[in-house]
Amino acid sequence: MDDFASQIYSQVHQIPYGKVSTYGDIARFAGYPGYARHVGRLMGSLPEGSALPWHRVINAKGEISLKGEDLVRQRNKLLEEGIEVSQAGKIRLARYRWDGR
DNA sequence: ATTATGACTGAAG
């Protein structure tokens, strides 16, 4: 596994239960600013039963980037953690920040 | 080498 992947995984793993973070923030705080798209690429190529909380990663607009059935799966995962998500996929009040912007 | 394509982003209108 290359350095990039391990750094990203480690960062995603730090998102607390019941909270969410964004592709951009994760890339940034993992030491790879500008690699938001690659974070998404990694999440997409994750093994089936991965222990990584990939579902807690959303886009900067505060919504789920997946579509159709995939969106529904991620939405359900978040709902199970008590996070409010509209049917369209918008998350309310659960953003996690490493800094505090 | 060139083009197209993404689980992306931020600024602008």
Place this chain on the structure above:
DNA sequence: ACTTCAGCCATAA
């Protein structure tokens, strides 16, 4: 709040 658009960067064709 919504749409367009220019940056972004590895991968695949």
